[in-house]
């Protein structure tokens with residue numbers, strides 16, 4: 001409801017005496033999957049309260065580089081602009097984070113000569129800053145991340161739960177599938193397949209899913225196993241999820257480097273989840289061995 | 293007959309609820325969404341979801357009162373049977389979401405905890421921390437993933453809905469979509485299409501809504517002939533954090549915990565706010581509303597903040613409008629304990645600690661009560677006939693609408709925490725209705741209609757190709773959008789004046805023409821966000837014009853629609869007999885006004901591209917309309933006169949079934 005967007009640079013009210021009138025943004029672009037990437041430099045007029053999304057909006061409206069070349073607008077992903085949907089993850093000044101909560105003032109403090117934007121490196125680039133994170137959602141399918149209720153007819157409330165139980169579960173349920181934990185993880189390697197000649201979309205998807213399923217599921221999915229297995233109803237089907245956890249691409253691939261927990265924007269206790277998952281997997285494996 | 297399929301457009305709360313319920317009923321579902329459904333706008337909802345519960349029941353609450361609060365809060369502009377049914381489903385819906393694993397806050401004894409929201413006296417709102425919408429959405433997303441893993445639901449994420457496909461008889465037989473990566477355009481045969489595309493915040497430039505809330509999908513249905521209801525009813529939330537890209541919601545609880553709203557008495561005083569002494573601060577809400585202070589109801593807070601900045605020129609800053617919302621006088625420990633979550637949002641996005649420095653806030657467009665017109669079938673006792681193919685069906689047979697993009701549940705103003713409920717409710721009840729509709733069809737949509745789909749595909753391909761082929765050097769679509777947002781915000785938000793609405797209408801027509809000359813800076817055929825945005829922009833104008841025209845023609849104040857020129861002042865006289873006479877006249881005028889304007893505005897997209905407006909009677913047979921007297925001078929005497937009238941009517945066997953005027957102080961709000 002305010003009329004910002006085009007007002008000129010002026011003195012910022014909180015701190016910083018002389019704000020730059022403009023600043024430069026270096027963007028690693030890529031026209032499509034499998035194509036070579038290249039750097040491009042844009043210049044943006046400074047406004048108060050800018051974040052990386054508003055910078056990208058200005059760049060899209062200008063579509064012109066520092067040296068005056070007309071270029072296509074940079075492509076990027078976003079939706080909520082409140083750091084709650086997980087769409088806008090990218091590497092901002094080298095760090096994996098959400099573009100919407102990356103504030104220009106802070107970034108320029110960090111790195112006064114400008115801002116650098118790159119797409120996440122662990123997912124195939126679709127275009128520019130847009131990456132394909134379907135693998136992340138596939139992992140949720142693999143670990144069967146849902147409560148297997150009987151159906152959606154009226155069957156009364158769910159089980160009563162203690163405040164402690166809720167307080168443990170709630171932070172785990174805040175995972176917004178942003179992928180920061182995967183970007184930072186040394187064990188999580190990029191998987192990029194291209195459709196073969198004549199391959200149907202369905203066949204390609206099946207082949208891709210199979211590859212995803214063999215590859216590391218990542219910290220977010222491990223933490224979701226803990227979330228569902230600690231739910232009073234989810235517990236009843238705990239073994240199905242533990243089976244996924246000990247399958248190829250499961251918990252044993254985690255090298256315990258603990259990079260994930262540091263970058264999670266939702267402060268999800270990922271290392272606690274990983275510790276829990278390690279123990280649960282061991283118990284499950286032993287139990288399975290005895291049940292043979 | 294070949295297998296029937298249903299296409300759902302949108303995977304917010306409404307679309308996901310419909311998808312999972314249809315899958316349970318054994319219907320094959322396709323689900324199309326601009327974003328992965330888990331990233332839908334519903335994740336933004338913080339406050340909670342309403343329903344009667346065991347505790348409130350014992351305090352005198354019941355479904356009827358929830359129904360009554362919703363209708364009263366909406367200024368009686370909604371058909372009552374669907375709202376009644378929704379109130380009755382409330383407790384069942386919360387139970388279902390609980391079973392699906394939503395981590396609702398708990399009491400010491402392990403029951404679900406509830407909080408109180410605007411517009412009611414009861415603690416009806418269930419919540420999961422400060423992210424209720426996110427938690428509800430995730431639970432539904434998980435169920436849909438479960439059906440997807442069984443092959444019962446197919447997802448088309450990163451697809452844009454380009455419009456419904458109608459056969460010669462005007463029945464919806466599918467839709468056209470476009471892959472946002474490959475830009476492939478495809479016709480999807482479907483035996484029913486359910487649109488669940490959410491609100492249209494981007495028409496106002498920036499709002500509290502997410503970036504995919506363009507209204508494009510609803511507009512494309514409207515342009516294909518679907519009727520659009522109550523377009524002019526747009527809710528503005530009083531306190532949002534102005535940002536360069538978005539206006540982020542600052543919850544009402546900041547004022548609830550003692551936050552004070554003020555501006556410097558000296559216009560645009562450049563001093564650090566903490567250096568401005570109390571005597572030079574204007575606590576305008578406290579001064580003007582000594583009784584309620586900073587906690588006046590939302591519509592009043594919104595109007596006062598707007599006025600102080602625009603008409604009185606007291607905005608804190610020169611080049612943008614905002615006032616201070618000050619918490620700095622409150623103890624830090626208390627703030628952390630009670631407001632931690634929302635203060636973090638401010639800190640995160642403004643880079644300033646609101647415990648040390650007053651926040652800068654301004655009202656923002658927040659919710660669309662209006663939307664695609666949908667039908668319903670009522671039972672004799674005033675509920676919904678479940679499974680009727682008419683429920684949630686738009687004026688195009690086979691095309692359904694649910695969630696924020698329908699016009700059904702919130703009338704002239706939405707009550708806080710009622711939207712999440714209406715989204716899930718409409719999603720759940722549309723499923724059996726669609727199933728009945730499918731059974732009535734003699735053949736599957738895809739059978740023997742190849743040319744229909746082919747033509748629809750060619751039409752959309754032609755539109756797309758024409759956009760790409762435009763020569764360079766034309767208008768910039770992003771700048772036209774920026775101007776549209778400014779124009780709509782000025783003319784059609786907090787206060788509305790006929791001359792300004794007229795001007796704005798002309799401007800919007802100009803923007804529309806300019807957008808028609810916009811040229812693209814990207815003419816490629818891979819992940820071209822430029823062309824997708826330009827299409828969405830072009831589709832904003834029909835809805836923008838419906839909003840402006842609906843507002844222009846409605847010469848009254850109702851809910852979120854406020855026209856100072858048609859406000860009804862309170863009682864001026866002091867002498868008892870004169871006061872009574874004035875109150876009688878007030879009630880006469882109120883009734884006369886209702887006869888004229890207690891009607892839904894219906895827009896139809898004319899052949900000339902302009903909205904054709906007509907009016908629809910509202911079913912108010914369950915709760916007769918009564919005045920909202922909040923804050924009005926002389927409310928007591930009006931209330932007395934009104935209640936006597938109703939009693940007389942009741943005695944005479946009329947429709948006065950118990951409609952007493954609501955005591956002042958119970959105000960409707962929204963979150």
Ligand SMILES: Cc1cc2nc3c(=O)[nH]c(=O)nc-3n(C[C@H](O)[C@H](O)[C@H](O)COP(=O)(O)OP(=O)(O)OC[C@H]3O[C@@H](n4cnc5c(N)ncnc54)[C@H](O)[C@@H]3O)c2cc1C
Pocket residue numbers: 301302303304305306307324325326327328329332333334335336337338339340341424425451452453454488489490491500501502504505506507508509541658659694695696697708709710711712713715963
């Ligand atoms: C900040 C904020 C806080 C709120 N808090 C509350 C609260 O506490 N309680 C409450 O009851 N309500 C609240 N609301 C309102 C509530 O969140 C929304 O009304 C509700 O979530 C809308 O849900 P929906 O399912 O209708 O649509 P959305 O969640 O908006 O989903 C729309 C879906 O449609 C898809 N879509 C849109 N256009 C297209 C297209 N062209 N092609 C394909 N797909 C498309 C999107 O991708 C998305 O999947 C709040 C709103 C805001 C903005």
Ligand code: SF4
Pocket residue numbers: 184185186187188218219253254255256257258259260261274
């Ligand atoms: S702890 Fe495991 S999941 Fe986390 S970063 Fe290390 S290897 Fe990756």
Ligand code: SF4
Pocket residue numbers: 174175176177178179180181182219220223263264265266267268270
């Ligand atoms: S665990 Fe954290 S970092 Fe990983 S996807 Fe979830 S929110 Fe993102």
Ligand code: FES
Pocket residue numbers: 077078079080081082083084085086087088089098099100101
């Ligand atoms: S846009 Fe949703 S997290 Fe940034």
